Amino acid sequence: MDVPEVISLKHLAHKSMERFAFLDDSAIVDSLLEYQLDGKAQVTLKLPSVHCASCVWLLEKLPFINPGIIRSRLQLAGKSITIYYDKEKTSLRSIIELLTMLGYEPELSMATVQKEGQVNSNRIMYIRLAIAGFAFGNTMLFSLPGYFDEGMNLMASHFSLLFSGLNLLFSLPVILYSALPFFKNAFAGVRSKTMNLDIPIAMGIIALYGRSLYEIFSNSGPGFMDSFTGLVFFLLIGRLFQKKSFDALEFDRDHSSFIPLQCTVLEGEKEMSKPVSSINIGDALIIHNQEIIPADSKLLSAIGHIDYSFITGESTPVELIKGGMIYAGARVLGPTLKVEVKREVSRSALLRMWNAEPVSKSESKLLHVSSVFAKYFTAFTIGLAILGGMLYLPDISSAINVFTAVLIIACPCALTLAGPFTLGNIMRLSAKKGVYFKNPETVMEFGSGSSIVFDKTGTLTSSLEGQVEYEGNILLRDDIEMIISGCLASTHPKSRMIAAWLSKRNDIGNLSGIRCDMFKEIPGSGWTSHFRGHEIQIGSSEFIKQTTECGVFLSIDGIQYGRFMMYEGPRKGILPMLKRLKDDVTITTFLLSGDDDKHAYHYESGFEGEHSLRFYQSPEQKAQFIDALHAQKEDEVIVMVGDGINDAGALKKSNVGIAVTEHISSFTPGCDIVMSSNALLYFDMLKKYAQSGSSVIMGAFLISVMYNTIGLTLALMGILTPLLTAILMPVSSLTVIGFSIGMTSWKARHIPNVESE
Amino acid sequence: MEVIFMLIGFSVLVAGGFLIAFTWAVKSGQFDDRSTPAIRMLFDEQKDEDMSKE
Numbered sequence: 001m002d003v004p005e006v007i008s009l010k011h012l013a014h015k016s017m018e019r020f021a022f023l024d025d026s027a028i029v030d031s032l033l034e035y036q037l038d039g040k041a042q043v044t045l046k047l048p049s050v051h052c053a054s055c056v057w058l059l060e061k062l063p064f065i066n067p068g069i070i071r072s073r074l075q076l077a078g079k080s081i082t083i084y085y086d087k088e089k090t091s092l093r094s095i096i097e098l099l100t101m102l103g104y105e106p107e108l109s110m111a112t113v114q115k116e117g118q119v120n121s122n123r124i125m126y127i128r129l130a131i132a133g134f135a136f137g138n139t140m141l142f143s144l145p146g147y148f149d150e151g152m153n154l155m156a157s158h159f160s161l162l163f164s165g166l167n168l169l170f171s172l173p174v175i176l177y178s179a180l181p182f183f184k185n186a187f188a189g190v191r192s193k194t195m196n197l198d199i200p201i202a203m204g205i206i207a208l209y210g211r212s213l214y215e216i217f218s219n220s221g222p223g224f225m226d227s228f229t230g231l232v233f234f235l236l237i238g239r240l241f242q243k244k245s246f247d248a249l250e251f252d253r254d255h256s257s258f259i260p261l262q263c264t265v266l267e268g269e270k271e272m273s274k275p276v277s278s279i280n281i282g283d284a285l286i287i288h289n290q291e292i293i294p295a296d297s298k299l300l301s302a303i304g305h306i307d308y309s310f311i312t313g314e315s316t317p318v319e320l321i322k323g324g325m326i327y328a329g330a331r332v333l334g335p336t337l338k339v340e341v342k343r344e345v346s347r348s349a350l351l352r353m354w355n356a357e358p359v360s361k362s363e364s365k366l367l368h369v370s371s372v373f374a375k376y377f378t379a380f381t382i383g384l385a386i387l388g389g390m391l392y393l394p395d396i397s398s399a400i401n402v403f404t405a406v407l408i409i410a411c412p413c414a415l416t417l418a419g420p421f422t423l424g425n426i427m428r429l430s431a432k433k434g435v436y437f438k439n440p441e442t443v444m445e446f447g448s449g450s451s452i453v454f455d456k457t458g459t460l461t462s463s464l465e466g467q468v469e470y471e472g473n474i475l476l477r478d479d480i481e482m483i484i485s486g487c488l489a490s491t492h493p494k495s496r497m498i499a500a501w502l503s504k505r506n507d508i509g510n511l512s513g514i515r516c517d518m519f520k521e522i523p524g525s526g527w528t529s530h531f532r533g534h535e536i537q538i539g540s541s542e543f544i545k546q547t548t549e550c551g552v553f554l555s556i557d558g559i560q561y562g563r564f565m566m567y568e569g570p571r572k573g574i575l576p577m578l579k580r581l582k583d584d585v586t587i588t589t590f591l592l593s594g595d596d597d598k599h600a601y602h603y604e605s606g607f608e609g610e611h612s613l614r615f616y617q618s619p620e621q622k623a624q625f626i627d628a629l630h631a632q633k634e635d636e637v638i639v640m641v642g643d644g645i646n647d648a649g650a651l652k653k654s655n656v657g658i659a660v661t662e663h664i665s666s667f668t669p670g671c672d673i674v675m676s677s678n679a680l681l682y683f684d685m686l687k688k689y690a691q692s693g694s695s696v697i698m699g700a701f702l703i704s705v706m707y708n709t710i711g712l713t714l715a716l717m718g719i720l721t722p723l724l725t726a727i728l729m730p731v732s733s734l735t736v737i738g739f740s741i742g743m744t745s746w747k748a749r750h751i752p753n754v755e756s757e
Numbered sequence: 758m759e760v761i762f763m764l765i766g767f768s769v770l771v772a773g774g775f776l777i778a779f780t781w782a783v784k785s786g787q788f789d790d791r792s793t794p795a796i797r798m799l800f801d802e803q804k805d806e807d808m809s810k811e
Binding site: 053057077137142159 | 761762765768772773775776780783784788789790791792793796797799
């Protein structure tokens with residue numbers, strides 16, 4: 001019985017290589033290549049399955065396997081490989097087939113063609129930082145003499161002009177180049193009338209720089225160019241710390257990443273390989289096993305198995321019959337399908353959802369906690385600055401002095417250091433625990449969430465925890481052995497589940513002795529086997545010729561016995577987590593499920609009462625439920641935890657959408673956080689951890705307030721020498737950074753790390 | 758004290774040299790990938806000969 005398996009695997013391998021046929025088209029190849037010269041070419045491919053040191057070893061030895069490859073370089077963090085090859089000796093197609101054979105199938109999509117940008121933004125960041133650091137070091141040197149008494153004399157002499165001039169010179173690239181991102185973000189915030197944390201930062205920078213310019217040009221003092229360059233330098237370090245982008249993970253994945261480059265169009269009787277961009281409505285497409293459907297289409301073949309896991313993260317394939325709609329992004333499993341294009345690629349449901357996203361996002365996200373924080377903080381700072389200035393009003397120069405001083409002191413301390421370092425460190429440590437935040441603001445929002453809505457299927461449940469139920473005629477020991485014998489011969493996961501369940505329930509330890517005599521499987525329908533003279537048939541309702549809807553049906557010697565029902569059980573450890581959440585009085589939890597309430601009893605203990613459990617919910621109803629929650633609890637943050645496109649609406653409507661996936665690289669629409677399914681078991685701890693972020697920032701804020709108060713008191717008492725100030729400022733900054741990082745690391749110690757892929 | 762003018766000139770020159778060197782390093786892609794080279798150096802390199810022939 002092993003033989004057919006081997007044949008089908010070989011067949012599959014051959015079939016799967018056929019799908020690279022489009023790489024023989026030189027126009028497509030040219031669009032993939034980075035450059036070509038003298039018959040040599042370079043290409044960079046994304047390999048999602050790269051994960052360890054051995055991959056580097058193997059993939060950089062490609063020139064030994066295919067001599068046409070001159071050089072191959074792997075980038076582990078970005079999961080991409082750059083291959084330089086001789087076009088005379090090998091082709092892109094054979095390189096890609098080689099990679100696929102080795103188990104590293106490259107991701108080939110429209111996005112592969114239009115790329116660039118990512119690497120460059122990192123490079124620019126480094127250069128910005130280097131220039132700010134360079135200017136900081138130098139201006140600090142030139143400003144230092146000003147802090148000493150003798151220096152004062154020195155500054156008063158002919159050096160003062162030189163030092164001021166040099167400071168001014170060094171500060172120019174900092175304000176014009178290094179500080180640019182803050183101004184850009186602040187400007188974007190002002191234009192879209194949304195508050196962001198860059199607005200007060202930009203104000204602080206402008207106040208500091210403006211005042212320094214004024215002092216230098218009016219000859220009233222040396223200015224604060226060292227503080228200014230230092231501020232921008234620390235800000236950029238904070239940014240870099242925060243940025244910790246998850247190279248392999250893309251939150252803002254473009255729709256083009258999911259659409260293949262090419263497809264097979266049926267013209268008359270001829271199969272033509274065409275670029276996806278030239279498909280029209282009404283075209284008949286041939287989609288082979290493992291290929292992605294490029295546009296919303298109607299199924300023309302009798303029956304088809306579609307895997308939506310690419311889109312939804314749900315691993316169970318969907319069965320469709322002739323006339324059913326297949327949405328773009330679905331992967332075909334099993335036999336080749338014929339479909340008719342119903343909508344243009346650019347108007348597929350997948351893309352429309354995408355394009356609709358920003359609108360609903362900005363509408364529903366008005367309650368951004370961080371923007372509320374930024375709003376209050378900005379208002380508070382400006383208010384305090386104006387108030388301070390007013391007190392000195394008749395004396396305009398003192399008033400401006402106080403006004404700018406407050407802006408200068410308040411902005412950097414709390415926001416530029418405590419915020420980025422605290423939130424950045426939480427993001428870094430959470431990533432180790434399997435939680436990937438889209439941006440630092442999300443951390444704050446997640447922590448403040450008070451209503452948590454869970455999707456059931458695929459989120460709280462797992463196909464790994466599959467459970468089986470049987471209804472029908474009573475099965476005797478002989479019957480059970482008969483069924484197990486056939487199930488063991490079948491490769492279908494459902495058969496395996498039935499075998500495991502039956503043997504466990506009936507305590508059959510030794511399965512090796514149970515062998516069937518004859519076995520015949522019809523993929524997608526079921527199988528027939530003979531065992532001790534009986535004929536057993538198991539399969540879909542059609543296969544057993546019954547009409548009842550779902551389940552796997554059993555017939556023995558032609559008599560219909562009953563059916564097995566499969567359902568996904570709750571993940572191991574998920575119920576204790578739900579109970580902990582339920583015991584937390586500040587949090588209300590809800591369960592939404594598209595399924596029936598047959599298995600509700602699993603979850604009753606984890607939720608408060610019946611009103612928080614909702615079944616038979618369509619994707620629209622899920623989204624409406626979130627809307628209703630918003631209306632009911634106006635100022636509260638609603639967290640939605642779901643697993644894919646059927647939750648996409650609800651994920652977008654919520655304040656924080658969390659997409660749970662088994663594989664972090666799978667497609668996650670409209671989400672703010674990507675969470676690995678293992679991390680879901682510690683959801684309550686992770687939420688508390690994110691919540692601790694704001695208290696850490698507050699703590700850091702208090703520390704800086706303390707420093708400022710001490711400094712101010714000392715100044716009033718006349719003890720504060722310029723030297724002491726120069727020491728106090730960096731010490732207070734370092735304390736704030738140390739506190740932020742130390743506290744967030746300490747608070748993360750209880751949450752176990754999740755093994756990443 | 759006039760020597761300071763010259764010293765400042767030198768110090769800015771040296772520091773500027775480092776800045777330019779760093780910018781060049783970043784632009785030539787030396788900071789693009791900071792994890793793979795650490796692994797790569799652990800492999801036994803017989804392929805170096807083959808690669809230099811290209």
